[in-house]
Amino acid sequence: MDSKINKGDVFEVQVRDVSFGGDGVASLPDGRTVFIPYTISGELVEIELTSLHKRFARAKVLAVKEASTSREVPPCQYFGTCPGCQYQHISASKELNIKQLQLATLLQKIGGLEVLPQDFTAIDSIDHLGYRNKMVVHKKLGQWGYVGKDNKSIVPIKQCLLAHEKINEAYSNLQSKKVQAQFRYSRVSGIHFHEKGDSFNEVQDEVNSMRYHCMFPGFFQVNIPVFEKILDWISNRITGDLDHLLDLYCGVGIIGLNFADKTNHLIGIEASKSSIKLAKKNAVNFNLSCDFYDGDMKTTLPKVLNKLNLQSQKFSIILDPPRDGCDQEVIEQIAKLQPKQIFYVSCDPATFARDMKRLQEINHYKLKSAVVCNMFPQTSHFETVGLFEV
Ligand SMILES: C[S@@+](CC[C@H](N)C(=O)[O-])C[C@H]1O[C@@H](n2cnc3c(N)ncnc32)[C@H](O)[C@@H]1O
Numbered sequence: 001m002d003s004k005i006n007k008g009d010v011f012e013v014q015v016r017d018v019s020f021g022g023d024g025v026a027s028l029p030d031g032r033t034v035f036i037p038y039t040i041s042g043e044l045v046e047i048e049l050t051s052l053h054k055r056f057a058r059a060k061v062l063a064v065k066e067a068s069t070s071r072e073v074p075p076c077q078y079f080g081t082c083p084g085c086q087y088q089h090i091s092a093s094k095e096l097n098i099k100q101l102q103l104a105t106l107l108q109k110i111g112g113l114e115v116l117p118q119d120f121t122a123i124d125s126i127d128h129l130g131y132r133n134k135m136v137v138h139k140k141l142g143q144w145g146y147v148g149k150d151n152k153s154i155v156p157i158k159q160c161l162l163a164h165e166k167i168n169e170a171y172s173n174l175q176s177k178k179v180q181a182q183f184r185y186s187r188v189s190g191i192h193f194h195e196k197g198d199s200f201n202e203v204q205d206e207v208n209s210m211r212y213h214c215m216f217p218g219f220f221q222v223n224i225p226v227f228e229k230i231l232d233w234i235s236n237r238i239t240g241d242l243d244h245l246l247d248l249y250c251g252v253g254i255i256g257l258n259f260a261d262k263t264n265h266l267i268g269i270e271a272s273k274s275s276i277k278l279a280k281k282n283a284v285n286f287n288l289s290c291d292f293y294d295g296d297m298k299t300t301l302p303k304v305l306n307k308l309n310l311q312s313q314k315f316s317i318i319l320d321p322p323r324d325g326c327d328q329e330v331i332e333q334i335a336k337l338q339p340k341q342i343f344y345v346s347c348d349p350a351t352f353a354r355d356m357k358r359l360q361e362i363n364h365y366k367l368k369s370a371v372v373c374n375m376f377p378q379t380s381h382f383e384t385v386g387l388f389e390v
Pocket of ligand 1: 255272296321
């Protein structure tokens, strides 16, 4: 290791990649990888090292010597200090391209995938600003804003360009004695407001022209137009005429209910009791036999499977777990059941890739199709959907 390199040193480096998380990647003269936020592949940048580790370093950009043609002026005054956005300096098409490359890399590195599926596409968001239907803000020393990168401080903001315009309108009039508040924009009923300590409310929202009851606060897809495109993507690949469709981590049931015409029976499982109550309420609008169960997936799935006799039945599974992905036991049960198709919707491509590997190892499920969905433009996050078949 070259001991001559120190924190605070300045180098000129060429960025070769943008890693998952948003940082540009380059090499230092001693071979160590250096991560540089707010840079783009191909750019020549002057950097200052901010931290040094055994195998890698972190740096900040001092100057962009040769800018990428995809570089743009960030629209938000808080970009760089606010932890919300990582890609405002990148054009929309390049951002989508970066995210697709990141998924491919993770599938190969974590998932051990040798060849990407032929059906490997990308879905962009219609809006790149104003797309979020939810905003959570915190107050410190009398100022409202987002929690900072250190997880302690507050970055005061007067508006968030990612949030729906009606949310920003409501936020500009925020008067609250509490330290946390959130806004939710519904296509059906407009703005809803919640401050710390308030009870939970039922809100209705519209997805693919159907109304659903959901919880506020509570999980709800933040960019509905992209969510609708995800449902279309699944709809174009799901085989119908099923005896059962299992919607695991179903929330208030929206994904499974969207495919009511593909199955004779829908089963939903979800940890939140209140979401399951609403899923049952939502199902009333569909002419379908449904059973919804609340409980932790690891323990509830085997109990539900005991009640069903899936042998010689035609069934498929939809998974939409939280960021941590599925428990190993859940993947094992699913793979051994041998569903016809497994659709996996994921907000974390790293855990998606890990679970893909497990599905392959346990019962030879292969990734037939995958799509990167820019559900969260300007940020380093994206949604992945995969279809697995044997
Ligand atoms: C990404 S959300 C998906 C919700 C739903 N599919 C939708 O599109 O609205 C993940 C859901 O998994 C639920 N969940 C988290 N951990 C769980 C667990 N261990 N067992 C069952 N459900 C869980 C959460 O409550 C949440 O509703």
